[in-house]
Amino acid sequence: MATFTGYLRARSDDELVALLVRRPDLATPHPATLASLAARATSRSSLDRALTWVDALVLQVVEAAVVLADVASAPTRAGLLAAVGAGPADADAVGRAVDDAVALALLWPDDDGTLHAAPGLADALGPSAAGLAPASTPEPDDAPRDPAALLADAPTGAAQVLDALLWGPPVGLVPPAGTPAGDAVTWLVRHGLLVRGDGRHVVLPRRVALALRGGRTHRSPTLAPTAADAPVRDPRTVAAESAAAAERTVRLVRQLLARWDAQPPGVLRAGGLGARDLRRTAQALDVDDAHAAWLVETAAAAGLLADDGEESPTFVPTLEADVWLAQDVEQRWAVLARAWLASSRTPWLVGARDERGALRAALDPELARPWVPRLRRAVLDVLAAAPTGAAPTGDDVHDALRWRSPRSVPPRAAVEAALVDAERLGVTGAGALAAAGRALLAEASTRPAAGSGATPAADAAAALAADLPAPVDEVLLQGDLTGVVPGRPGEALEELLDLAAQVESRGGAVTVRFTAESVLRALDSGLPADDLLARLSTAARGRVPQPLEYLVRDVARRHGRVRAGAASSYVRADDAALLAGLVDDPRFAPLRPRLLAPTVLVADASPAELLDALRARGLAPVAEDASGTVVHAAAPERRVRARTRRTDPVREQPLPDRAARVVATLRRASADAAGDPASAEQGGGGAPAPGATPGGAGDGTAAGAPSVGDRARAVAARRPTTGARPRTAPAPAAPAAGTPEPGDVLVVLREAAQSRTEVWVDLVGPDGRPERRLLRPLRVEGGRLRALDPRREAELTVAVHRIADATPADPTTP
Structure with missing residues (x-):
């Protein structure tokens, strides 16, 4: 009989590369042999990972294959189509699902076209695959061959009980005795249509359920949901x-950077932004708290904001923010959109409470979730698969994602948040995926490897630039101190209006108002009144209205009448001549001393630096506090936490290239094994002789390399055996066909458990002595083998690491 390992060996290089691309965990770490690859592909963790991302139709196909192989025999492709209830209209979709399952190595065909489930797949699917009872459920001895015909004489309610359990779940509560439902259940149990699970439950046996289903494992194939009912924009x-x-969004992020540059908010002790700072930011940007949290998280994800790392840390713009501000609108948007799509942050959780009851803060390190980027791309994939202009609802998108990965359905709130974020960012418009969003998704899917020098096939910035209206560089100034921009303001005009006016409304046009406060803000930025009027005159359609000119002149007259400054330290003395001499002393020029009064001098230096300079001049100054008390301060101890060294990021090759290298290595290992004389002489599946060297069941072993079992037997042979009794009868001699690689043991055991065949197993005891036993594996999971010993009529469980060798037994050998 063909095996899963043999099937992998027979696959072409392109098929193996495709397998490793679709299941990248199989190539990490690098498998040494094809047998090791087979062992990894049939492990529980790898099968769970593969099943997590198959769609509902593929899941139905593999469930049907597992169920049919358990109750009858491995099915063919036509048998799978019939089992899932596929009609002529569904045959192509189900055939595609079968092909996907084969490409993922969840199913594998033999020479006559029969499809077998990968070893371990039944355990990965769980006990109730396809809504049927577990295979371990005992079948009644008197189970009827035609349950449907038997139901003709059933009491009232019996058919309804079977209908409730028929398509799953197959377990139900036992109704109270003496009731019609209780009598119906009792009749069904007595006639073998139900079996008792425990005192309170009954189970519909697997074979009875399949007979009542007409041989089908599923009611009908689960096809992909469509967005036919979604509105089209x-x-x-x-x-x-x-x-x-x-x-x-670009404008709000620019305003956020400007505000935090002027007034940087502090960092909480646990990390993150305080709720008050978030609320003040939201009020300044004229958005709600949730929108402000999203803006802050997106800007930080794009590298525009960061913790400054000071003793009292604050969030400030980064150097990358200056580069970002110098770009065009579409380029700035593309930076934000790419960062949002790749970010693992969950801004929709800001303001909610965590498991300890504490509020989650924006920029909190605990808000990262590794599955978020995959969810965002999946949501955009669903929108891209819909017809152009279609605007699916959140329920439609969630249903599509449930079909795409039924074993890993994302939270409904997360899907809704991804749609809201996409609308805020402009990836979607009116609920439909925009051209810029499609380009962003295509750009992420075809992004070249780092350092390759290639450019993406799609350009999200160019797609947005095509949809942006042309900028307007003029404003209509009116006599009531308002102005109207008939369109989207250009960069220069937007900067001028942000500096000297207040925006009252935005839409097809932008309405602004000039006030004394807005003009004062422009003058405080260093723009003189004449320059401000000149810039307004250049941007205005016509001349500047007289009321606006009067407003600017009036504010300019009052500007600067009162002045304020800063000084780092001061010196006071009763001798005015002494302080006057200090001001004129050139040695004090770097400290910039200046007199505020005849007996008070200030300087732009710290008190310690000023005291040192005074002492260097021959004076004997003392330090004082704000109340005039003399302070004798000792030098404080300064300590910093050591920083770990940063290593250069590892630049991995693209996944197809890495997969091709893995396949090339596996082929070389197979070629080396093929040149082993012991491999060429391997025979049938009988038990090997106790001293024989196992051969080529596992490929990739160097010629003449001893197996783990050989080494264990060699150690035992060197020990004294005086008075020792043989633990088991010697196995019959047979040609060598053992497992020279430890990973091959798992493959042999899993294939034997699936085919219900026996294997010769070399167990290493606590004292290091090997023991050979003929076992029938039942299950391999969690690093343990559960098997039946037919000669001792006993069941045992043994750790896999104690198994030194495993060899399929020859069924013809007694």
């Missing part, structure tokens, strides 16, 4: 909404 509306949202 006009492409121009989608483009306009997307461009407006993108421009607004």
Whole structure:
């Protein structure tokens, strides 16, 4: 009989590369042999990972294959189509699912076209695959061959009980005795249609359920949901909404950077942004707290904000923010959009309470979730798969994601948050995926490897630039101190209006108002009144209205009448001549001393530096506090925490290239094994002789390399055996066919458990002595083998690391 390992050996290089690309965990770490690859592909963790990301139809196909192989024999492709209830219209979709299962090595075909489940797949699917009872459920001895015909004489309610359990779950509570339902259940148990699980439950046996289902494992194939009922938006509306949202996000992030540059908020002790700072930021940006939290998280993900690392840390703009501010709107948006798509942050959780009851803060390190980037891409994939302009609802997207990965359904709130974020960012417009969003998704899917020098196939910035309206560089100034920009302001005009006016409304046009406070803000930035009027005159359609000119002149007259400054330290003395001499002393020029009064001098230096300079001049100064008390301060101890060295990031090769290298290594290992004389002489599946060297069941072993079992037997042979009794009868001699690689043991055991065949197993006892036993594996999971010893009529469980060798037994040998 063909084996899973043999099937992998027979696959072409392209098929193996495709397998490693779709299941990358099989190539990490690098497998040494194809047998090791087979062992990894049939491990519980790898099968769980593969099943997590298959769609509902593929899951139905593999469930059907496992169930049919358990109750009858391994099915063919036609048998699988019939088992899942596929009709002529569904045959292509189900055939695609079968092909996907084979490509993922969840199913493998033999020479006659029969499809076998990968070893261990039944355990990975769980005990109730396809809504049927576990295979371990005892079948009644008097189970009817035609349950449907027997139901013709059943009491009232019996058919309804079977209907409730037929398509799963197959376990039900026993109704109270004496009731019609209780009598029906009793009749069903007596006639072998149900079996008792325990005192309170009954179970519908697997064979009875399949007979009542007409041989089908599923009611019907679960096809992919469509967005046929979703509203369809006009492409121009989608483009306009997307461009407006993108421009607004870029503007809000620019305002956020400007505000935090002037007034940086502090960092909480546990990390993150305080709730009050978040609320003040939201009020300044004129958005709600949730929107402000998203803006802060997106800017930080793009590298525009960071903790400054000071003793009293604050969040400030980074050097990358200056580069970002110098770019065009579409380039700035692309930076934010790429960061959002790749970010693992969960801003929708800001303001909610964690497991300890504490509020989650924005920029909190605990808000990272590794599955978020995958969810965002999956949501955009669903929108991209919908017809152009279709705007699926959150329920539609969630249903599509449930079909795509039924064993890993994302939370409904996370899906809704991803849709809201995409709308805020301009990836979608009016609920439909915009051109910029499609380009962003295509760009992420085809992004070249780092350092390759290639450019992405799609350009999200260019796609957004095509939808953005042309910028407007003029403003209509009116006599009531307002102005109207008929369109999207250009960069220079936007900067001028942000500096000297207050925005009252935005939409198809931007309305601003000039006030004394806004003009004063422009003058405080260093812009003289004449320059401000000149810039307004250049941007205005016509001349500057007289009321606006009067406002600017009036504010300029009052500007600067009162002045304030800063001084780092002061010196006071009763001798005015002494202080006057200090001001004129050139040695004090670097400290910039200046007199505030005849007996008070200030300087731009710390008190310690000023005291040292005074002492160097021959004076004997003392330090004092704010109340005038003399202070004798000792030098404080300064300590810093050592920083770990940063290593250069590892630049991995693209996954297809790495997979091709793995396959090439596996092929070389197979070629080396093929040149082993012992491999060429391997025979059938009988038990090996106690002293024989196992041969080529596991490929990739160097010629003449001893197996683990050989080494264990060699150690035992060197020990004294005086008075020792043989622990087991010697196994019959047979050609060598053992497992020279430890990973091969798992493959042999899993294949034997699936095919219900016996194997010769070399067990190493606590004293290091090997013991050979003929076992029938039942289950291999969690690093343990559960097997039946037919000669001793006993069941045992043994750790896999105690198994030195495993060899399929020849069924013809007694």
